[in-house]
Amino acid sequence: MTSEFKKQLSQLTADFKQEIPLRLSAIKQEYQLINPKKWHAGAEKKLYALLHKLAGTAGTLGWHALSEASSELLKQLSQISAQATPDLSMWEKIGLTIFDLEQIAEIQVIKQPDELEMEFPSTVGQLIFIVDDDNTLTELLANTLHNKGYITEQFNSPDDFAQTCRNGHYPDLVLMDMDFPDGAFAGGEVIAQLRHELDIHLPSIFISKHDSMESRLTAFRAGASRYLLKPVNLEQLCRLTDELCTPCGEDPYRVMVVDDDNYTLHAFVIALEAAGMVVEGVNNPLEVLDRVRLFMPDVLLLDVYMPEATGPEIAAVLREEEQLSWLPILFLSVETDPSKHALALAHGGDDFLMKPIQPNYLQEAVKARAWRARRNRQLMRAALATL
Structure with a gap:
């Protein structure tokens, strides 16, 4: 099983490598379509989403230099979006950095992405x-x-x-x-x-x-x-x-991952399955409610920025159902702005996991949340039985 997981991860990384030029081209085109002299609220929304996905996916798959450069661009873009009239010099600086992403990617291709550390189920004593x-x-x-x-x-x-x-x-x-x-x-x-x-x-x-x-x-x-x-x-x-x-047991933890970027989605699914969990990946946020009802996960991981519906919007919908009020919801994002974190959590999320997420950390964070969720349900059932 270990070799199969590693093979899947290696193939995922190779496929992403081939797609990097297309992603960078889309980012450059979107930047060129925006006229800062005719700025309006939400003008940068699509550009932000493209950079957000690149930062998260690149970091998750070991392309750390590309991820860090994209994350820095996101910070600069956030500063501009908060201005009524964007700073033209800063806008031009963002453009130059976007064009530099191609060179950063080429250097990393030569170096190869960093190998990801991942915990795999084993029969050897822990x-x-x-x-x-x-x-x-x-x-x-x-x-x-x-x-x-x-x-x-x-x-x-x-x-x-x-x-x-x-x-x-x-x-x-x-x-x-x-x-x-x-x-x-x-x-x-x-x-x-x-x-x-x-x-x-x-x-x-x-x-x-x-x-x-x-x-x-x-x-x-x-x-x-x-x-x-x-x-x-x-x-x-x-x-x-x-x-x-114990990574695998008679009743393994059930986890649902929702992300419209298939590379990030599959990387997280591979990492969590490697720790012995039963995982369902969803790349269409509009399907989440029905899929959650059928799958009944112990933990739900939600990407924050998705075009059809954002993670906080999905969380708010799920919290309307009484039977899902206990479900731990963890948001996935490269967003570092505390105010945006607070706003997202106010919609019903429990915590943020910052992309890029090391597989081992992801495994431990999800296991801890799943354990607490099951324990809370057991305590609730025990309390009701005494009434």
């Missing part, structure tokens, strides 16, 4: 790092996890753990204490530092004696998957470990 200066606890946790078939490595200090990660040795999951001699929140701080320094997402369960809001916020700002209090409930820990480490 590796768990246990980081705690309490040797008795680490031995207890290690023995418990060994009995369930996991491989563990133990660290007494965050520094030793961090150096191992810097050497390129990453676990499938980290069990991290929060409090060390270096500081009360040293565990969370080192995870956050590695995330920023190495640009990686480390699935983590924090185990702490601190039940304070500050400690919990430190953990979740570092990207924590779960937060447990000491003394550790081993049964609960094993259940959470299985949920976070």
